[in-house]
Amino acid sequence: MSDLVFLLPELVLAGTALVLILIARHVSRAQAVAVSVVVAAMAAIFSGWAFTPEAPEAPAAMTVVFGGTIAADGYARFFKVLFAATLALAALLSVKHVDTERVPPAEYYALLLLASTGMMLAASAADLLILYLGLELMILCAYVLVGITVNRPIANEAAIKYFLLGSFASALLLYGIALVYGVTGATDFAAIASAVSERNLTRHPFMLAGLALMAGGLAFKIAAVPFHAWAPDVYQGASAPVAAFLAAGSKAAGLAALVRVCLAAFAPEQRIWSEMLAGLAVLSMIVGSLLAISQTNMKRLLAYSSIAHVGYALLGLVTGTPDGASATITYAFIYSFMTLGAFGVVIALGERGEDLLAYRGLAATAPVTAALMFLFLLSLTGIPPTAGFVAKFAVILSAVRGGHVVLAVVAVMCSVVSAFFYLRVAVMMYMMEPQGAAPARVPGAVAAALAVAAFVTIVGGILPDTFTAWTVPPSLGKTPTEITRALTR
Amino acid sequence: MGILAGQSAFYYLAAVSVASAILAITRRNPVHSMLWVLALFVHVAGIFLLLGAEFLAAVQVIVYAGAILVFYLFFLMLLDLPVEAAGPPFGAHWPLCAAAGLAFAAFAWYAHDPGLVPAMQPVEPATRSPGSLRSIGMALFTQFALPFEITSLILLAAIVGAVVVAKRKNVP
Numbered sequence A: 001m002s003d004l005v006f007l008l009p010e011l012v013l014a015g016t017a018l019v020l021i022l023i024a025r026h027v028s029r030a031q032a033v034a035v036s037v038v039v040a041a042m043a044a045i046f047s048g049w050a051f052t053p054e055a056p057e058a059p060a061a062m063t064v065v066f067g068g069t070i071a072a073d074g075y076a077r078f079f080k081v082l083f084a085a086t087l088a089l090a091a092l093l094s095v096k097h098v099d100t101e102r103v104p105p106a107e108y109y110a111l112l113l114l115a116s117t118g119m120m121l122a123a124s125a126a127d128l129l130i131l132y133l134g135l136e137l138m139i140l141c142a143y144v145l146v147g148i149t150v151n152r153p154i155a156n157e158a159a160i161k162y163f164l165l166g167s168f169a170s171a172l173l174l175y176g177i178a179l180v181y182g183v184t185g186a187t188d189f190a191a192i193a194s195a196v197s198e199r200n201l202t203r204h205p206f207m208l209a210g211l212a213l214m215a216g217g218l219a220f221k222i223a224a225v226p227f228h229a230w231a232p233d234v235y236q237g238a239s240a241p242v243a244a245f246l247a248a249g250s251k252a253a254g255l256a257a258l259v260r261v262c263l264a265a266f267a268p269e270q271r272i273w274s275e276m277l278a279g280l281a282v283l284s285m286i287v288g289s290l291l292a293i294s295q296t297n298m299k300r301l302l303a304y305s306s307i308a309h310v311g312y313a314l315l316g317l318v319t320g321t322p323d324g325a326s327a328t329i330t331y332a333f334i335y336s337f338m339t340l341g342a343f344g345v346v347i348a349l350g351e352r353g354e355d356l357l358a359y360r361g362l363a364a365t366a367p368v369t370a371a372l373m374f375l376f377l378l379s380l381t382g383i384p385p386t387a388g389f390v391a392k393f394a395v396i397l398s399a400v401r402g403g404h405v406v407l408a409v410v411a412v413m414c415s416v417v418s419a420f421f422y423l424r425v426a427v428m429m430y431m432m433e434p435q436g437a438a439p440a441r442v443p444g445a446v447a448a449a450l451a452v453a454a455f456v457t458i459v460g461g462i463l464p465d466t467f468t469a470w471t472v473p474p475s476l477g478k479t480p481t482e483i484t485r486a487l488t489r
Numbered sequence B: 001m002g003i004l005a006g007q008s009a010f011y012y013l014a015a016v017s018v019a020s021a022i023l024a025i026t027r028r029n030p031v032h033s034m035l036w037v038l039a040l041f042v043h044v045a046g047i048f049l050l051l052g053a054e055f056l057a058a059v060q061v062i063v064y065a066g067a068i069l070v071f072y073l074f075f076l077m078l079l080d081l082p083v084e085a086a087g088p089p090f091g092a093h094w095p096l097c098a099a100a101g102l103a104f105a106a107f108a109w110y111a112h113d114p115g116l117v118p119a120m121q122p123v124e125p126a127t128r129s130p131g132s133l134r135s136i137g138m139a140l141f142t143q144f145a146l147p148f149e150i151t152s153l154i155l156l157a158a159i160v161g162a163v164v165v166a167k168r169k170n171v172p
Helices: A002-022 A030-051 A074-100 A105-124 A128-147 A153-184 A189-198 A205-222 A230-237 A240-265 A267-292 A298-318 A322-348 A350-354 A367-381 A387-401 A405-431 A444-462 A480-488 B003-026 B030-050 B054-079 B094-112 B132-141 B145-170
Strands: none
Touching: A002 A030, A002 A074, A002 A105, A002 B145, A030 A074, A030 A105, A074 A105, A074 A240, A074 A322, A074 A444, A105 A128, A105 A240, A105 B145, A128 A153, A128 A240, A128 B145, A153 A189, A153 A205, A153 A230, A189 A240, A189 A267, A205 A240, A205 A267, A205 B094, A230 A240, A230 A298, A240 A267, A240 A298, A240 A322, A267 A298, A267 A405, A298 A322, A298 A350, A298 A387, A298 A405, A322 A350, A322 A367, A322 A387, A322 A444, A367 A387, A367 A405, A367 A444, A387 A405, A387 A444, B003 B030, B030 B054, B054 B132, B132 B145
């Protein structure tokens, strides 16, 4: 029972979702629900912070609870805070959209809460079973959220595409898990790692096939090339707040799961997954950056940018060192906030925010919104005073230190390409004549979310060491005696 | 039951499973295909029974044959496809699909080699005697209580999602 304390953030979110489902009939306005969701997210952050032990002090053997299926380490805590913050910002960004699109508010927010619960579980899983269930909970809610908009054919199409491809990717992941279980006889990360190294299964064909299938399934979740085809359509079809939530939250959840699986379960096969991930990273960076150039829809542009950013984030993990993993999760954290900010500006501009040409002359009609967009674009490009630079610098540095100089060169070249399409929006905003009337006033909730995102983007850039204390790599699980005890139980 | 009887039962079940699977994908009439799939499910349940997994066999019959197959048949009848409009049974990609299937078969054959995959400790007969249902229940509510609860959340999300998506026609 005492183990439940470590799942308090998940319990808070799931409990709030259950209450919302119960009272759904009596809720008609989104505002009150959004406030309760933000409060729940705050409570989740607090409980995650208060009850999870500090990673450095706690011995590695103490960090696994629930019979070795849940890791209670600093890594899990970091991602729980990130997911709760993403949830709070997405809840704020959604208020206006839920009211105008006639989406049932209680159900919408309940699905957001359950999706965040799934992300938290996936990030804290120390067992392939929990990992799969957490990711499945997340993506099942995401399918519905993408298609929840009333009477929009493009949203229905996006939801169907997402569902079909997502089910296929889930099947890949599950088949990979089954193969790994078949060879090692365990779903526990630590037990898999020790079975592989003790019985020398590193080159076992089933192990390789299982690893490749799992990498494919997880690459779908983070939209890495060649598993990216769904992302532009889904981001464009989904309403902007849902797209923001997916771009920030589900991507970070996929990265969290990938980093932990690679480092904790497949540590003996580091050479193999390192090469696989290097391939994914190079393809994602190049394809994402090149295809983003020709986009005319802001949400599609941000979708391709998210594909390229996953490539950068993977650079840290490719090295396979704890420092590299820290760089990757720092990237996931900072990317979440800057992409939430960029989507927030799209939401703030309303319908016209989706068309790239609508940004012409925005600096004259809405100077504050334009300045915020400029900040997020600078950060996405990776230009110094912003957090995006710090994140990109960290992953490229770890790639160079790990001896992957070619990857680092590709990353820098893709950043140069990406500067073209990010800064083109800035040129449109600041150097062209305004088109049409000034946009309507930004709603208070959206303004609050934008302020938080901008704050993180600026602080992360000016004080780069702010986050390094939190971004600890995953603990590597249990000592061998703990494993035998878990197996005999 | 003698070893010979068990073996011949297995070979009968396996042969009929493979045959009905092949028939299921080659019939032009979708309802006939579904009925062959039903035969496949029942025979696979028989294989589970031979392995001593009574619960799995019952689930196979109740869930797959009972629920999922009926669901498919409902859809087929709602769509009401005329036989000639059903189109060719195989799409343009069938060589690719056949290759994937053969790869699966090769993979399974490879797994058959006993030296490659370590032997699992067989379940002791003493713990198995109360019936597999009881041991599944015990495992589900002790060791796997947390995954069980997460699964219930997944089902809840699926129900809420289905209601939200289905209800929207009534929104004025």
